[in-house]
Amino acid sequence: MPVLVDGEAVVYESAIINEYLEEKYPAVPLMPEDPFKRSRARIWIDYCNTRVQRAGGNIAHDYQVEKSKEELSQYLETLDREMRDREYIAGDYSLADITYIPFFCRLERYQAKIGNDLPHVRAWMDRLLSRPVVRGTP
Ligand SMILES: N[C@@H](CCC(=O)N[C@@H](CS)C(=O)NCC(=O)O)C(=O)O
Missing domain, CATH: 1.20.1050.10 (Glutathione S-transferase Yfyf (Class Pi); Chain A, domain 2)
Incomplete structure (x- = not known):
């Protein structure tokens, strides 16, 4: 089960993890x-x-x-x-x-x-x- 632990944040479900990273690191946009x-x-x-x-x-x-x-x-x-x-x-x-x-x-x-x-x-x-x-x- 993919889980991302980012400091206090615990994020799971791969699609949600990807969106979390996309929103957290906007310098490289990966959504239209x-x-x-x-x-x-x-x-x-x-x-x-x-x-x-x-x-x-x-x-x-x-x-x-x-x-x-x-x-x-x-x-x-x-x-x-x-x-x-x-x-x-x-x-x-x-x-x-x-x-x-x-x-x-x-x-x-x-x-x-x-x-x-x-x-x-x-x-x-x-x-x-x-x-x-x-x-x-x-
Ligand atoms: N929907 C979850 C799926 C999590 C997951 O890894 N599921 C396992 C079962 S526990 C799976 O079948 N993965 C495909 C594989 O075994 O290759 C996600 O995307 O985070």
Whole structure:
């Protein structure tokens, strides 16, 4: 369970931790300024956490594996359609992209493959994983 302890502040839930850090350190903005674009970023953050990571977590924890694999492949197909004409999922690089990085780093754990059948997700994943800060994270 991800928990951030920042002095007296104890923050949990990964999406809430990310927003806490975004608000605390505004010098590097990682959410769009425009309210509609912010809502798109939040939609894809929610999609990752309530669908992609939920299905992946089920698979990793040996719960409803076949059903979850089927769901996960549908979610990835949806993402592939979304990413067809995009470099990042919600405009510029944002917390929405960052939310998917742990999933892409742990594909084996989720018994998932991002192959040639998902070319747009694959290109997006490669783009994210090749960022220096991601490559430098153990
Ligand atoms: N919604 C929580 C999820 C916390 C969490 O890490 N859940 C575990 C189960 S305790 C999980 O299934 N993670 C996926 C995995 O095991 O790879 C968050 O985003 O902070």
